[in-house]
Amino acid sequence: MIRQTRIDSPLGEMLLRAEQDALTGIFFVGQRHCPDIASNTPDNGDDTLLDETRSQLDAYFAGRLARFSLPLAPSGSDFQQRVWRALAAIAYGERATYGELTHRLGLAPGAARAVGTAIGRNPLTIVVPCHRIVGSKGALTGYAGGLERKRALRDLEAGQRIRHSVAQT
Known part of the structure; x- marks a missing residue:
């Protein structure tokens, strides 16, 4: 249920x-x-x-928790599960590019698009930190919750407090 x-x-x-x-x-x-x-x-x-x-x-x-300790059971393909586990290994405040994540997974560089698609289907936003993934030149790209929220989450993990509610994007 x-x-x-x-x-x-x-x-x-x-x-x-x-x-x-x-x-x-x-x-x-x-x-x-x-x-x-x-x-x-x-x-x-x-x-x-x-x-x-x-x-x-x-x-x-509130800036008091950097690592979640919750039991997770996201539903997805074996490939998606593998990508989501790799996302979960990215530490609080760190960034990785789609290409770096693809490399960590031992995939060919051409698989970055498939990795990005799996990231976009992450059903556990924040806890499985897809907001820590950036474009190849560090640009904030792609976030199912909207780029303003991704920016706010990145700022929070850089030590800045969330000052106001981010409108739905």
């Missing part, structure tokens, strides 16, 4: 989803690939795992 709840964050409303004992999704409401929240799935406002996720996200946004 899918359990879900919506939470407010400094970067806009988020949807948290879990099945059994693990998180299956963390999305900004309205981002690309966000599941339909108008479904018949009830909001589980009183759920231990979803509450812990909210608590860790709050600590992250």
